[in-house]
Structures are given as structure tokens and as C-alpha cells.
Amino acid sequence: MPLNVQREGSREAKHAGFPYQVEAVEAIKDLEYAAVFHEQGLGKTKIAIDLALLWLRSQVVDSILFVTKKGLIANWRNEIQSHSHLVPRVLGQNRRENFFAFNSPARFYLTHYEVCMSERSRLKLFLKTRKVAVICDEAQKFKNPESNVAETLFELGPQFVRRVILTGTPIANRPQDIWALIYFLDGGAALGGDFETFKREVDLSRGIDVDGRGRGEFESAMGGLFPRISKFCVRETKASTGISLPTKTVENILVDAEERQAEIYRSYRDDFRATVVRGGTPRIDDADDILKRLLRLVQVASNPRLIDQSYSATPGKFDVLLALLDKAIGAEPATKAIVWTSFTENADWLANNLRAYGAVRVHGKMAIENRNRALEAFKSNEDTRVLVATPGAAKEGLTLTVASHAVFFDRSFSLDDYLQAQDRIHRISQSRPCFIYNLIMRNTADEWVDELLAAKHLAAQLGVGDIATDKYRAEADYGFAQTLERILGRIVGN
16 A cells, blocks of 8 residues: 655656666666775766655665665755655654654655664564665675674565665675575575685685695685676776766875884884883883784874874874965865874874864764764865874765875785775866875885785776776786785784
């Protein structure tokens, strides 16, 4: 029985999409489940809204539930307003308000993943009362199949009459990250029902043996991945869409360490520990675990203050950053820049030291309201020339094309963080050439991170069908394992 929605708005889209967006909707409109894997910055939100409106016009569903990350609710509300005549009913953390929402007719519901978990039982009942489709934005959120959010979606999934996932990075960090996303859609039909088996097939470490053992198996598994899911997946890159975007130039800039910074770095590299000051008290910080040691080395190469509060010098990268900003935005008053760092303390320190540019900050320890205010200031205030942000808080779902320069002061081991962050500026509506700068401390873990991300990116491109296996084999360099040995100063594991 159709819902009786009072004063319902038109189900037509306000604006026509680009041809590739229209093609995506046409390709998946009749499928029970589908994935939109378009590269970041190509307007997957527009595709999702147009698809939802088409479903409503065709009476395939009564309602659509859009699920996104908590920090993107306001952005999605604005996008729905921009592209449709409907007003979404938001499901939040207030269970009393959610009760009325579940019992009130609406075409669009908007919520975030945490609410799906907390309202799991009521959602199950709700899905029995009407035909509901679900569109999961930033689907890499549930890439870990053992997480609570993944288990919740796996349980709820079969009750939705249509299921669609959106992400530009389906292989967010490791090849096995795609399994949970596809399992949510098809229950294991394409990639198998056992995560551990799939994980063994596409384990990147199989391909890094010095003598090449395992490379063939890895390349074959990755090359065969997209054909297994292509019947219900659509994927476009900026190069394949035919749209005209400004150029994007990526440049690595090698930097030398400051003297005290180099001393601290050598302590962690050679002795696995260093004497640092935390809370005003000197103490020994051990880093025997290899991952902790790598993290410490990346932190020291970025800013020793992150682990040693007694450090009072200027990190080697900072003066280079100032020179980049002066060159990039000093001569063009209308141009802005984003400075990315993986560490919240670094974001605070950098923003304080970039006040001459009117810098604002966005990171995970800030309330969402404060983040939104900072982002609005960056977008609309001419005097706010620099945004300092952590990828975890600002890498997804945001259009920040007021900036045309992005500087990575440091980078984590996550490919998802890197690709999502840089494409905040290189996307639809950008009118200027874009410049991405990676600051790399010479002869440090930064060099290993750079090689690791390059290897992950190439494998991800193979996995989603962007490149052929022959091209992958021609370009793949498995040398990051040897770089790691050199960076750590000894053979790993000895």
C-alpha cells in the first residue's frame, strides 16, 4: 500500500546529471544490489539521489535510507536539498525522536552508521512495514567484517529491497578490504562466503618476496577480481568520464631534518627507544614493536613535539611549508591551500603557527559543530587562506575546491587517507589547476611510506579494473620491503 506522505515534493531531480552519471543510474536502476565505485570527486552523491528519485517514480520502493558517516550528515542534507525537492527525515542519537520518525511516512531517511547499530532492532521492525532501499555512502566504513557496523549491516541487508554502496576507494588500504562491501550486497556469491579464504588469495605480502615467489598468484588474483563483480559494479575515473577537469600535479619534495630532530630520529631507528619528555617528566619511550617504531619514525620526521614535549626547535619541514604557501597562495589572493597531517596535535600546532594565513583546523578531537564552522570559514571567508586538517576528519564527502593547493606535511600508511584527502580539491567545480605536494624527510620512514602507498595504489587500480595485469606487471616495484630494511637500519625480523 503506498505511503500517505502529506505535502510531498516532486520526485523529479532539480538538475540533470553529467552523461556518465546518467549512464551509471541507467546501468544499476533495475538491479537488486549494486556498487558505485566512481573515483573520488565525480559526484557519486548526485548519482545516488537521482537513482533514489527514479526508484520512487517507478514505485519500486516506498522509502530510501541514506547511510553515511556522522560528520557528513550536514553535507548530505545540503546535497539532497540541492539535487531534489524532497526533505530527508534525519535519524540521530535521540531514540525518542527516532520513534516518531520510524512511525511517520517519509520518502528519504538520512542517518549515520552508529545509529544503524544503536537502532538495529527497531530498524528490523521498520523494514517489515514498507519497501525500503538503502544507499550506503563511504562504504569502506564497514570494510572490517568483524566490526559491529559490518555485522549490523550483514543482518539488516537482506531486508532491504534494494542495496547500493558508494565509495571511490573500495580497496581502501588492503586488497581484502573489498570483501565485506561485496558480501553485504550479495551474501558471498561473487567473492565467496569466507573472509579468511579471500584474504589469503589477495594478500599483498605474497608479492614482496625477494625472489618473486607469490607474485604471480597475487597478480592473477587481483587481475581477476573485478570481472567477478563487474555485473553489478560501475566504475569511472576522471580520465574515463570525458569531463574536463583542470590538471593535477603531484610533486614529492625532499627535506632535510633539523639537527635535534635528526638526533631523536636516530635514537628510535638505532636503539628502538629515545628519552623524551611527556607531562613535564623525562621517560624512556620504547618502540620494539616494528609498527610502533615506524609510527614513531614518521612522527619524528614530521614534528618531534608529537612525542617529546621538550622539543623547541623548528622541524625541518616547516620552513619548506612556509615557502610553499608563500609561493602558492601569496601571489594569488583568491587561492587557498589545505595542509594535511595525520596527527591531531600536529594540526593544532600547525594552525597556531600559520595564523598569518588565517588558518583554521579540523580534526577528530573537535566537536562536529566546530568542524563545520571551520569548514564554512575556509569556504567563505577571504581572510581564511589555509585549512589544516587530518584525513580522518575531512577526507571524505567534502568539496573544498576553494583551494587548489594541498600539502601533505606527513602521511599515514593508509592509501584511503591519501587518495581521499587529495581529491577534496580535484573534483567537479574546480576551475584551477591543482597542485599536490608531499613533504618527505630525506632518508627516513617517509620514503618507505611513499613507496608503500604507490604499491598499494597500483594494486588497487588492478583490483578495480583501472589497469590491466600487463600494465601492473610493467610498473610494479616490490622494493618497499627492501626500503623498509634500509630505513630501519637492519634486516627486519633479525
